[in-house]
Amino acid sequence: MSKYRVLIDANDEKGLVHKVSTVFYNNDLNILSNSEFVDKENNKFFMRSVVDGDIDISKLRESLKEVLPKSAGIKLIEPKKKNIIIMATKELHALGDILIRHEADELDANILAVISNYDELESLVTRFNIPYITVSHEGLERIEHEQKIIECIDSFKDVDYIVLAKYMRILTPRFxxxxEDKIINIHHSFLPAFIGANPYKQAYNRGVKIIGATAHFVNNNLDEGPIIAQEVIHVDHAYSWKDMQRSGRDVEKVVLSRALKLALEDRIFVYANKTVIF
Amino acid sequence: MSKYRVLIDANDEKGLVHKVSTVFYNNDLNILSNSEFVDKENNKFFMRSVVDGDIDISKLRESLKEVLPKSAGIKLIEPKKKNIIIMATKELHALGDILIRHEADELDANILAVISNYDELESLVTRFNIPYITVSHEGLERIEHEQKIIECIDSFKDVDYIVLAKYMRILTPRFxxxxEDKIINIHHSFLPAFIGANPYKQAYNRGVKIIGATAHFVNNNLDEGPIIAQEVIHVDHAYSWKDMQRSGRDVEKVVLSRALKLALEDRIFVYANKTVIF
Amino acid sequence: MSKYRVLIDANDEKGLVHKVSTVFYNNDLNILSNSEFVDKENNKFFMRSVVDGDIDISKLRESLKEVLPKSAGIKLIEPKKKNIIIMATKELHALGDILIRHEADELDANILAVISNYDELESLVTRFNIPYITVSHEGLERIEHEQKIIECIDSFKDVDYIVLAKYMRILTPRFxxxxEDKIINIHHSFLPAFIGANPYKQAYNRGVKIIGATAHFVNNNLDEGPIIAQEVIHVDHAYSWKDMQRSGRDVEKVVLSRALKLALEDRIFVYANKTVIF
Amino acid sequence: MSKYRVLIDANDEKGLVHKVSTVFYNNDLNILSNSEFVDKENNKFFMRSVVDGDIDISKLRESLKEVLPKSAGIKLIEPKKKNIIIMATKELHALGDILIRHEADELDANILAVISNYDELESLVTRFNIPYITVSHEGLERIEHEQKIIECIDSFKDVDYIVLAKYMRILTPRFxxxxEDKIINIHHSFLPAFIGANPYKQAYNRGVKIIGATAHFVNNNLDEGPIIAQEVIHVDHAYSWKDMQRSGRDVEKVVLSRALKLALEDRIFVYANKTVIF
Incomplete structure (x- = not known):
């Protein structure tokens, strides 16, 4: 007996739920949970089921292929710990929150390594028996520096997600x-407001009454990738921009950990620069 | 071509989604949206689908009965305005919010009448061309008073919901x-805290930092019916209990209107003194 | 015995609290509440006190002038109903919320009139015995239309605030x-995100997980005036932009009413395109 | 030049702000921030000022004593790291959050030690170079066990606060x-709802739509001490009580850290089983 997550996306057409659930039924699988969504504007169908039973995975895949449109995306995923690499710079709040959740067994993940362009966080990370790799950018062109990070990442096998826990350097399109769709970033602002440098200072100058943070997949439009999670807190005139930054950190870590959890549980579909989250 | 909401609850067993979606498919119906939930603890299955097509409603019902367990609940509901009666006393904020939403066509409902034990709100209600019926409790035993209200309600046909918009009298078990499952109340507290009289004063005395409101179906355990919606706001030491009450009104009206909307859209299942809401 | 709100803003210097409280003491006034804030960056001091006693208002003003820097702003305001004019277009939710609060005596205001460029809302407004004035923009240049509105507003005396309750036309710098500092607007977005037309569609396209609304004073930077209040709600992929708009309306009306209440209670200082709110 | 926090509570009478600010002025002190509150019901005055200047602390204290009522409480506190002891059992989320904040220098505190009745958390704590002391309750009467903890605590000097970071044993009145007023607890519920054992299971059974956590000072009414901070999150029918517990942990750690920060910054007054927080 095993359990699988089945993720399907397809152009919408009549009978998809019927067809998929019939496949589950004929394969003698029990549906533990089931979510569907149709984006009528784009005519796209999304479905995430958790099934259990005596699963013959290749047979199940074939049966689904038979009934679904050719263009459909089908993922059959066994729930198990995913491999993640965390990239950070010097700030420890978001990284620290992930380390503690990892220690508490809240995250279904192996942290393969933490990569940083500085060594400030090494002492913290190695305490948790997690490799810390400093890849300094000093004296390197951006592309050279990234090449070194890519080599570092690729020295690990089966990396599922790269988590930017306040990694403060801009990534090139090549990276x-x-x-693609594997890099999760926390942006220290309620996107799309305050894109770019020092959003807290921007927020302070604008006199906003709410600040927020946004976790998103990274794509080549800087700060413009598909949003996974957002959260806000109220602030007032008495907050300096440093106060906003301090308070903002609490939101940042909450949002990044929430997004990471959704990714680890295979709850996110990405399309049209947006996410569907079950 | 018409649209129907299909609500099914049943003891859980393998294949229910398959069976129901096969019925939809065989009846040539399109699934516009679909939500399922299995309460594993109670082994109960809940499903709400919105389907459209050329629906033969009695045939659809029969087909569903054939495939579902005998004990299953099956509701086929055509989306249309429901009939509601509002009961109030003297406070107008929650009632007023419903009147304005009704005027703005936000609520899929006909307000048949507002019934109150006082006439304070008559001027407001009649402006909206809604009948206002004063059923004074003066000089009447509780049971007599309620009997008059029941007669008043029953003089209207097909009443779907009775909304207690700050109706400040306790209802008897008979009423x-x-x-049953038709009376929606707004309780001016974050239940189950501060059950009973003057929850704002209780909250003030306890020095809480958050106050809230709860919309729930009314059953015979006073203040203990199935919860539909809850919301809170932050308060601090500077709030007197009157301030809490004033601020609390904003929460009350939001929560009551939210709960009413869920009911009008047939999104609520009630069981085990709880709700499943899709 | 009477009660006054004392609002002071000044360049910060040592002893301001001492000087002001000494004036209150020497005038035999009781301080009911007291708030101060120093913006260190701009070296500005703000103070709002509510005092009561046997107040000789011109003597109090003189005493304050004597001790405060010449450039200080001093306002002595007797708490009483302020006069407001509401401008709207066709949407009734924000206007309706204000009407109901006014009816419930929650707002310390006289609504002198509602002005709209359409007559859709006339039936609602006149029910509340409030004058409704349609100033159509049909066939008029913007400047001509505004001139008519200005004349209409100026036909009322002592207008304290003009509330744009979803008035959907852009105002000219002249208006x-x-x-100045008298026009309160509700912007249907969490500013500064989604400035401009149809923010809900923009938000939908961006795939945000939170939407919000912003109440602000209007100045000549469109959508860029000093922010008074903001609020947000969570949304998800299942929200169409129409759904976002519908849900957004609830936030809009809450935020606008909150901002209006702050203004009516003389709790807002405006400076540096921001607000200090006590 | 030094900075002091001045905390005053007194029976309210006319002129207190004047008197205190005059003392500051005469001592040539600058007021950096200032908060006041009068509880009219109890006729109590609260004031917290941060002043800087060339402070003669005993002279300042004397000057304040002279002008204030005899019964007034006067605290002059130099801002510096406070000494805290954390008590835990086996759960690490709340403790972990404090450790990470401490590491990030977000908390103005020295963690003298973590005391637990189990050794599960020892590995985590000692990594942070913080002493971990296991005081097992096995085979001991409650009073004996507590006596050992008291001795353990008293072996440290100048303990400002004892933080119960999910310490799962009931404390005796003697402890x-x-x-008194030094023990901060996180209660895994939105008090006063769900007092007592397993609040998440209680919340689940009640079918609530919101769960929360409460940080409070501990006094002899179990779960009934003065509330410092509360926070909530929305849940729905799909949450098992274990899910609620998991999600609740995030709220617990946020609220406990927030309360601790308020305490470390001397922002809390306790009276009438409530708190005033500036």
Missing amino acids: VETY | VETY | VETY | VETY
């Missing part, structure tokens, strides 16, 4: 394309 | 049973 | 300057 | 009285 982003190498790990 | 509650007469309109 | 804005005429009523 | 609580020993450290």
Whole structure:
């Protein structure tokens, strides 16, 4: 007896739920949970089921292929720990939150390594018996520096997600394309407001009454990738931009950990620069 | 071509989604949206689908009965305006919010009448061309007063919901049973805290930092019916209990209107003194 | 015995609290509440006190002038109903919320009139015995239309605030300057995100997980005036932009009413395109 | 030049702000921030000022004593790291959050030690170079066990706060009285709802739509001490009580850290089983 997550996306047409659930039924599988969504504007169908039973995975895949449109995306995923690499710079709040959740067994993940362009966080990370790799950018062109990081990442096998836990350098299109839909970033602002440098200072100057943070997949439009999760807190005139930054950190870590959890549980579909999350 | 909401609850067993979606498919119906939930603890299955097509409603019902367990609940509901009666006392914020939403066509409902034990709100209600019926409790035993209200309600046909928009009198078991799962109340507290009289004063005395409101179906355990919606706001030491009450009104009206909307859209299942809401 | 709100803003210097509280003490006034804030960056001091006693208002003003820097702003305001004019177009949710609060005596305001460029809302407004004035923009240049509105507003005396309750036309600099710091707008977005037309469609296209609304004073930078209040709600992929708009309306009306209440209670200082709110 | 926090509570009378600010002025002190509150019901005055200047602390204290009522509480506190002891059992989320904040220098505190009745968390804590002391309760009467903890705590000097980061044992009145107003607890529920054992299971059974957590000072009414901070999150029918517990942990750690920060910054007054927080 085993359990699988079945993720299907397809152009919508009549009978998809019927067809998929019939496949599950004929394969003698029990549906533990089931979510569907049709984006009428784009005519796209999304379905995520968790099934259990005596699963013959290749037979199940074939049966689904038979009934679904050719263009359909079908993922059959066994729930198990995913491999993640965390990239950071010097700030420890978001990284620290992930380390503690990892320690508490809240995250279904192996942290393969933490990569940083500085060594400030080494002492913290190695305490948790997690490899810390400093890849300094000093004296390197951006492309050279990234090449070194890519080599570092690729020295690990089966990396599922790269988590940017306040990694403060801009990534090149090449890097982003190498790990498409695999890079999760926390942006220290309620996107799309305050894109770019020092959003807290921007927010302070604008006199906003709410600040927020956004976790998103990274693509080649800087700060413009598909949004996974957002959260906000109220602030007032008495907050300096440093106060906003301090308070913002609490939101950042909450949102990044929430997004990571959704990714680890295979709850996210990405399309049209947006996400469907079950 | 018409549209129907299909609500099914049943003891859980393998293949229910398959069976129901096969019925939809065989009846040539399109699934516009679909939600399922299995309460593993109670082994109960819940499903709400919106389907459209050329529906033969009695044939659809028969087909569903054939495939579902005998004990299953099956509701086929055509989306249309429901008939509601509002009961109030003297406070107008929650009632007013419903009147404005009704005027803005936000609520899929006909307000048949507003019934109150006082006439304070008559001027407001009649402006909206809605009948206002004062059923004074003065000089009447509780049971007599309620009997008059029941007669008043029953003079209207097909009443779907009775909305207690700050109706400040306790209802007897007889009244509650007469309109089981049809009475929606707003309780001016974050239940189950501060059950009973003057929850704002209780909250003030306890020095809480958050106050809330709860919309729930009314049953015979006073303040203990199935919860539909809850919301809260932050308060601090500077709030007197009157301030809490004032701020609480904003939460009350939001929560009551939200719960009413869920009911009007047939999104609520009630069981085990709880709700499943799709 | 009477009660006054004392609002002071000044360049910061040592002893301001001492000086002001000494004036209150020497005038035999009781401080009911007291708030101060120093913006260190701009070296500005803000203070709002509510005092009561046997107040000789011109003597109090003189005493304050004597101790405060010449450039200080001093406002002595007797708490009483302020006069407001509401401008709207066709949407009734924000206007309706204000009407109901006014009816419930929650707002310390006289609504002198509702002005709209359409007559859709006339039936609603006149029910509340409030004058409704249609100033159609049909066939008029923007400047001509505004001139008519200005004349209409100026036909009322002592207008304290002009509330744009979803008034959907852009105001010219001339209009804005005429009523500087007196125009409160509700922007149907979490500013500064989604400035401009149809923010809900923009938000939908961006795939945000939170939408919001912003109440602000209007100045000549369109959508860029000092922010008074903001609020948000969570949305997800299942929301069409129409759904976002519908849900957004609830936030809009809450935020606008909150901002209006702050203004009516003289709790807002405006400076540096921001607000200090006590 | 030094900075001090001045905390005053007194029976309210006319002129207190004047008197205190005059003392500051005469001592040539600059007021950096200032908050006041009068509880009219209890006729109590609260004031917290941060002042800087060339402070003669005993002279300042004397000057304040002279002008204030005899019964007034006067605290002059130099901002510096406070000494805290954390008590835990086996759960690490709340403790972990404090450790990470401490590491990030977000908390103005020295963690003198973590005391637990189990050794599960020892590996985590000692990594942070913080002493971990296991005081097992096995085979001990409650009073004996507590006596050992008291001795353990008292082996440290100048303990400012004892933080119960999910310490899962009930404390006796004797313990609580020993450290009156010094023990901060996180209760895994939105008090006063679900007092007592397994609040998440209680919440699940009640079918609530919101769960929360409460940080409070501990006194002899179990779960009934003065509330410092509360926060909530929305849940729905799909949450098992274990899911609620998991999600609740995020709220618990946020609220406990927030309360601790307020305490470390001397922002809390306790009276009438409530708190005033500036």
